[in-house]
Amino acid sequence: MNTALMVAVLALILGIASLGYAVYVQTQVSSAQSAASSLPKINQPVQTRNVTIDWVNTFNSGLDRFAPEYIVINQGDTVNLSFISNDTDAHTFTVQLPTGIFQLNDSLKGMTNFLTGGTFGGNATGCEQDNVVVGCNLALYSRCIDSTGGKVACDSTTAPPPVTSIVLTRGSFTVKVAGTYLFYCVYHKSKGMFGYLIVLPNAGFTG
Numbered sequence: 229m230n231t232a233l234m235v236a237v238l239a240l241i242l243g244i245a246s247l248g249y250a251v252y253v254q255t256q257v258s259s260a261q262s263a264a265s266s267l268p269k270i271n272q273p274v275q276t277r278n279v280t281i282d283w284v285n286t287f288n289s290g291l292d293r294f295a296p297e298y299i300v301i302n303q304g305d306t307v308n309l310s311f312i313s314n315d316t317d318a319h320t321f322t323v324q325l326p327t328g329i330f331q332l333n334d335s336l337k338g339m340t341n342f343l344t345g346g347t348f349g350g351n352a353t354g355c356e357q358d359n360v361v362v363g364c365n366l367a368l369y370s371r372c373i374d375s376t377g378g379k380v381a382c383d384s385t386t387a388p389p390p391v392t393s394i395v396l397t398r399g400s401f402t403v404k405v406a407g408t409y410l411f412y413c414v415y416h417k418s419k420g421m422f423g424y425l426i427v428l429p430n431a432g433f434t435g
């Protein structure tokens with residue numbers, strides 16, 4: 229088999245595998261929705277939930293994933309979200325809510341933009357809450373580690389490459405409409421870096 233044919237066959241196999249995964253996830257969500265609709269509404273006081281979500285390489289596949297891939301809350305709940313990344317690629321947590329886009333952007337100077345192959349020249353500015361641009365607070369919550377294990381400023385020009393970043397961004401949102409919302413990374417959505425925010429119908433929410 230010549231190289232071009234092998235590449236084509238491999239691409240086909242990978243395509244089928246990723247399509248199968250997407251169908252599997254959708255099937256799981258659809259069955260979850262139908263299962264939820266057959267249950268009585270829950271009746272819980274609204275609450276604030278502290279949720280941490282990480283970037284991972286699932287099963288050493290080399291593919292970017294969120295961990296966890298599901299967040300389950302009750303209608304009316306507020307989520308205080310912490311989004312952690314220790315990759316050299318940039319990642320976002322992005323979700324379209326009824327109130328607008330909510331986005332945390334774990335991108336730092338020196339990180340790779342997967343979509344362009346370029347490198348970010350400055351810290352992220354793409355953080356939004358209810359469609360309004362807000363500060364990403366990256367400088368406050370991030371730290372970078374150089375090759376000797378020492379902590380250095382993430383925008384340090386003296387930090388020897390490769391620099392491993394541990395980035396933490398925080399934000400909060402409230403969801404008043406029950407449903408299933410897709411969250412994703414704008415850079416790696418096509419590679420499967422997405423998950424679902426499930427908001428259960430809640431009679432205890434009267435707002």
Ligand SMILES: [Cu+2]
Pocket residue numbers: 292318319320413414415416417421
């Ligand atoms: Cu990503």
